[in-house]
Amino acid sequence: MRDNSSDYRDIFLNDRPMMDARAPVEFNKGAFPGVLNLPLMDDSERQRVGTCYKQQGQDAAISLGHQLVSGQIKAARIDAWLRFAKANPQGYLYCFRGGLRSQITQQWLAEAGIDYPRVIGGYKAMRSFLLETTQQAVAECDFVILGGLTGTGKTDVLAQLGNSLDLEGHANHRGSSFGKRATGQPAQIDFENRLAIDILKQRARQTRQFIVEDEGRTVGSCTLPLELYQGMQSHPLVWLDDPFESRVERILRDYVTNLCAEFISLHGEEDGFRLFSERLLQSLSNILKRLGGERYQRLQAIMQAALEEQQRSGSIDLHRGWVEGLLREYYDPMYAYQRESKGARIEFIGEQAEVIAYLKARQAQR
Structure with missing residues (x-):
């Protein structure tokens, strides 16, 4: 038999397969990537044993557990293991x-x-190890923040760098009010674990400088680790520029073409398009107060007409109307204010190829 292990670094660096014997309710609150939940007790059994433990002590609880997990139930679980x-x-x-x-x-x-x-130490010890991994990286490594207006392709830039942390990728969310994907987001703990494992693997490759996109404290429903977010408020900033027309096309690709395809892949043509349409309209509704009633009504009418035309003919051309309106009237003024407030931290401004070259050169100097 191989030895029991407390080498959590080896486990995560090498993606060791793991089976989680916790109950499903525990597993669903947070786990590690690729782990399979094969519980010793299901939720109901665990609850009954826990109640017995509180009322009658450990011996009685263990005895009850053996009664509940016996016979065919026990045989089936052992077979899965x-x-x-x-x-x-x-x-x-x-x-x-x-x-x-x-x-x-x-x-x-x-x-x-x-x-x-x-x-050894189980889930709790591995979770503590990963939390410490992120904290140590924030304390010991350099970070550069990648900013830019909505649609400039910051995620595309991150994908071309070997030292980036794709916070939106780990959160399965594109970051904006329209950023929800068809597949939903991970639990908060899962998000933190994925991020920490990414950091661990990159540091094992001698990465000492990380590039992260300029984000708020939350990416959809996922909250950034506090120490990382706090550091992001003072790290140097590289600003990505891109022509307005290119930004519109990129947003159409991500938030219309690709998102629609995601929903259709998951739910079929008819239900998928209906759910996609509902998602777009709800995303616009979510910023109604910030848009104001008149502007919301105007953009909502354009979006509705665009969805009807897309469903009828497959054309996405009409979507440019609400995308351009949102950029000019909502997102760009908001980001322009943010850029001004962070101006002293900006150390480089350029379009995609220039920014990638600058960040690669910056990394090489480390």
Whole structure:
């Protein structure tokens, strides 16, 4: 049998397969990328055992647990664990603290013929390790913030750099009021874990300077780690410029063509287009107060007509009307104010190729 492990760095750097023996309710609150939830107890069983523990103590709770997970239920769970262990011989199992649940799982696997290692300290220790990974990076590394008006292609720039942290990618959200994707966002803990693992892997490649997009404290429903967000308020800023027409086309690609395709891929042609249309209209409605009633009504009418034409003919040309209106009347004035307030921190301004070249040269100097 391979040894039980507390080498969390190795586990995350090498994407070791892991099976999570916690109950689904715990798993859904937060887990690690690629981990499979194969619980020792389901939610109901865990709740009953927890109540028994509080009222009658550990021995009674353990006894109840063995009663609840027995016979065919026990056999089915062991069978699922065995399949995982055989398919992932380099993996590990864990529970919340690396205690009783993972030890019982490990014992039952051994009785079924497979010795399988567990993570010492369990989920809690691995989670603490990842939180510390982010905190250490903020304290020890340089950060450069990439800013720019809406639609300038900041995400496209990040994708061409080997030292970027794509906060919107980890949050599965494009960052603006229209940024919700068809596939939804990860839980907050999942977002933090993904970000920390990205940082860990990059630092293992000797990255000492990170590029992140200029974001608010939240990216959709995901909140940036406080220490990272606070640092972003003082780090140097590189500003990405792009012609207005290019920005409009990029927004059409991301928020109309691609988003519509996402919904249709998930829900089929008819329901997908309906849900896409509802999403666009709701996104506009979400900024009604900031737009003002007259401007909202005007842009909403243009959007509605554009959606009807898109559904009828497939053409997205009419969408340019509300995109151009939103940029000129809402987003650009807001970002112009932000740029002015951050002007002293801007160390370079350029279009995409120039910004990429500058940031690569800056990284090479580290």
